[in-house]
Amino acid sequence: MGDWNVRLNCIFDLMVLPFDDTYFMKKALLEAQEAFDKGEVPIGAIIVVQDRIIARAHNLTEQLNDVTAHAEMQAITAAANFLGGKYLQNCTLYVTLEPCQMCAGALYWSQISRVVYAAKDSERGCGVMGTKLHPKTVLLGGVLETEASMLLKKFFIQKRNLN
């Protein structure tokens, strides 16, 4: 009976764990965790084309002393290098926090097909700032939102306690 349950669970996993938005957002969250471990604001991003991850990045603004070193900016550059072209057609960016104005601007120029984010940034996100993505870009938010915002909260609480 137990064996059968295990087998059923395996079949269930195969059915519910294809390459979907949740699967890829988990990969972006792993990047965010890497940023967290380095003392960076924990934001991670990956870029996927045809279910294949072609770029992984996390926020490195502290390490590089560079305000432009957001996860999305690095992922865009890495993906373009991988593809050998500047336009990210048929690509999806997964990022753990809603892109800021700068990243939304860069995503605009890349003409990326889809942008999926986890947590909303109600202060500095492209939505509240009124920054537009490319008309070709489909935007979706809220995938693993709780996980992403919990990591961010944990980071800022820890930082506050250290100071």
Ligand SMILES: [Zn+2]
């Ligand atoms: Zn940004």
